[in-house]
Amino acid sequence: MARLVLLLNCGSSSIKYQVSDADTEEVVAKGLVQKVGDVGVGTLDHEVGDQEFHIDQHFANHTEALNTVLGMFREHGPDLDSVIAVGHRTVHGGRTFQKTTLINDEVVAKLKELFGLAPLHNPAGVAGIEAAVAALPDVPHVAIFDTSFFSTLPAEAYSYAVDTELADQYGIRKYGFHGTSHDYVSATAGEFLGTTRDELKIIVLHLGNGASASAIDHGQPVETSMGMTPLQGLVMGTRTGDIDPGLAAFLHRKLGWEVDEIDTWLNKKSGMLGLTGKTDMREVKALIDAGDEKAKAGVEVYVHRLLSYIGSYTAVLGGLDALVFTAGVGENADWIRALVVERLAPFGVKLDADANAVRSKDPRAITTEDSSVKVLVVPTNEELKMAREVVALIENS
Structure with a gap:
């Protein structure tokens, strides 16, 4: 039986997802939910192999949207019983999270403390985490942070020229984003150049x-x-x-x-x-x-x-x-x-x-x-x- 990894990327009004084989790294399914939380009708596009499925539906929140996604998996596949873990793209880890982290109640509580650093992104990410954990409670859930690749920036690069005590108290500094992309692309560039x-x-x-x-x-x-x-x-x-x-x-x-x-x-x-x-x-x-x-x-x-x-x-x-x-x-x-x-x-x-x-x-x-x-x-x-x-x-x- 294949070992599958479900990846979730919850934006402020969207959910992008993908299922891949943990061993072959083949993409098995992917999809996108748009207009989550909007007054009007949202959309869900679900792809499995060369098959495409579409739904027009109102999604009141991320929980409702994610439950609809899970329904698409049940109806059209793949079987999520084969999922060994769920990965969550998490935009801002602040100073608290500097590497990929196994999610538990303590981690979720700390993520909520970081809402002020990314008010458009982190609340949606946590909503997706909570909804996914409720739907798939028996597999590990993992947070991958956009900021983690840049957590080792030298102080001369991450520091702003502001009062140092205030900066330290409130975490005022450069964090950087798109870290997963910069990490992958720079490594691949090195390989390409031999x-x-x-x-x-x-x-x-x-x-x-x-x-x-x-x-x-x-x-x-x-x-x-x-x-x-x-x-x-x-x-x-x-x-x-x-x-x-x-x-x-x-x-x-x-x-x-x-x-x-x-x-x-x-x-x-x-x-x-x-x-x-x-x-x-x-x-x-x-x-x-x-x-x-x-x-x-x-x-x-x-x-x-x-x-x-x-x-x-x-x-x-x-x-x-x-x-x-x-x-x-x-x-x-x-x-x-x-x-x-x-x-x-x-x-x-x-x-x-x-x-x-x-x-x-x-x-x-x-x-x-x-x-x-x-x-x-x-x-x-x-x-x-x-x-x-x-x-x-x-x-x-």
Whole structure:
């Protein structure tokens, strides 16, 4: 009988899930629930092999949504009696959780104490944990933290220039996110280059609707762009990335906006949406091709921010062996990659235009053999990394 691992990723209004074989690492089933907790009708898409099933239904909360997912498993498979563990993607571990952790009542209580650090993500994650534990009480449940890979950042990188006593009391520091992706992609890049990341200086650009950069020095992360929250850093789909912190006070004084209004504007109405009116880079590209100057200017801001991070991280690393693109935009938007890499030409980085145009699910180089830095595209696989973390923990517990 197959040994299956169920992975759950509960967002504020969604549940993404996947079932994989613990031994072969084959994906057996996957699905997505959207509009959880919304007033209107939500959707559930469930895939098993080459079969697809769809439900339109109102989901009042994560418990109701997860119970509907379990019903899909009962009706269409696979049989969850073969599940040996459930892995939960957990966005923020704060200073409390620095590695993958077996979930118990004490862990759940501590996660609830961290709600203030990730108010949009951690409450949904805990709701998913509680619902899944109630539905599958006889198997171990494991938390995999987005922040854990960056928990070993040096103090010079994670510290903000604020009162140290206040920072220590309230956990005010850089935590970093997308850690599972940066971990998987940097390791895979090392393997692709015929060595390990322990021998390399690597910058990873995880570019999707959420976006982050990391600097990894011989296997150890030494910088990352997201901070205490996922708002800091690169330009994203709806998030500003880096801004003058004084902007919040300005908006309050000038427009009378309160904290929640400012937070919503910075997180959900800014980024590429604010710059171009679109969040999908394919739509942004279509606007540019049609001569839209606003979209063109927005992309220039996006690329400028990327170049600024590449330059600063190269200095922090003291050199660079590989620059790696990953995630939705990083893997698929060859025109964005070209805009970035071509700007690095003065430093001996040479784009191979034909290689860059290739669409593939495999790791690949997009620079010439004589390029001073290897530029790679490495598809991320956070679910595979999570499944491996779950299996390793329960087999060694």
